Amino acid sequence: QSALTQPASVSGSPGQSITISCTGTSSDVGGYNYVSWYQQHPGEAPKLMIYDVSNRPSGVSTRFSGSKSGNTASLTISGLQAEDEADYYCSSYTSSSPWVFGGGTKLTVL
Amino acid sequence: EVQLVESGGVVVQPGGSLRLSCAASGFTFDDYTMHWLRQAPGKGLEWVSLISWDGTSTYYADSVKGRFTISRDNSKNSLYLQMNSLRTEDTALYYCAKARVERIAVAGAAYWGQGTLLTVSS
Numbered sequence: 001q002s003a004l005t006q007p008a009s010v011s012g013s014p015g016q017s018i019t020i021s022c023t024g025t026s027s028d029v030g031g032y033n034y035v036s037w038y039q040q041h042p043g044e045a046p047k048l049m050i051y052d053v054s055n056r057p058s059g060v061s062t063r064f065s066g067s068k069s070g071n072t073a074s075l076t077i078s079g080l081q082a083e084d085e086a087d088y089y090c091s092s093y094t095s096s097s098p099w100v101f102g103g104g105t106k107l108t109v110l
Numbered sequence: 111e112v113q114l115v116e117s118g119g120v121v122v123q124p125g126g127s128l129r130l131s132c133a134a135s136g137f138t139f140d141d142y143t144m145h146w147l148r149q150a151p152g153k154g155l156e157w158v159s160l161i162s163w164d165g166t167s168t169y170y171a172d173s174v175k176g177r178f179t180i181s182r183d184n185s186k187n188s189l190y191l192q193m194n195s196l197r198t199e200d201t202a203l204y205y206c207a208k209a210r211v212e213r214i215a216v217a218g219a220a221y222w223g224q225g226t227l228l229t230v231s232s
Contacts, residue, residue, distance in 0.1 A: 003154075036218050038155070045222040046155060051210055057220070089155050091218065097157075098169045098216040099145075104154040 004090055004102035011108040017078040020105045022090030028100055030071035034093035037066055037075045041086045085109040112136040114206050114223030121229045126196050132189040132206030140184035143209035145219045146191045148202035162215040196230045203227050
């Protein structure tokens with residue numbers, strides 16, 4: 001069960017857009033449309049931001065969007081705000097065990 | 111409002127055993143798959159185990175297979191994780207989480223509790 005690959009950190013200025021990648025294999029990200037993204041602020045529980053590659057749960061800002069191409073999924077945050085500064089994790093359904101996570105990406109809003 | 115409250119985290123010696131609990135409220139517990147996930151101090155998230163809404167299907171991460179057992183009591187709206195042969199690398203904040211959709215055995219985690227801390231140390 002290898003973890004999905006995410007960049008350790010990304011940064012952007014308020015108002016800009018950033019994209020976080022999540023790379024897996026054909027056995028997970030590439031094989032199923034079951035990629036989720038979670039946001040975690042320090043000391044808090046993770047919050048679901050995107051499910052099934054590109055769907056937003058009720059209450060999540062439209063500034064958050066998800067996509068997938070081949071074995072790589074992406075989370076894009078547009079109109080970056082200070083409150084978006086957090087850790088972001090991708091997760092995918094896999095053929096070997098139901099779920100695997102990425103290593104996480106720390107987003108810094110400059 | 112969905113509420114998940116984990117309990118049972120303590121300090122335990124390597125090789126020891128412990129059972130974590132998760133009390134659920136605010137939703138129809140026996141309609142949803144439930145997960146255990148964990149986060150070692152300063153590290154990322156790791157999926158640990160899930161159990162289907164009716165308890166008939168269970169899955170485990172390779173790192174805990176054969177040592178951990180997930181179970182649920184739908185009459186008590188409670189989820190459990192029995193952990194045996196504990197190792198120092200099991201030290202983590204353990205979260206229980208509710209699946210996003212009803213009655214899909216491997217549905218992903220959507221709503222998480224605040225976690226309970228397990229420390230494995232001599």
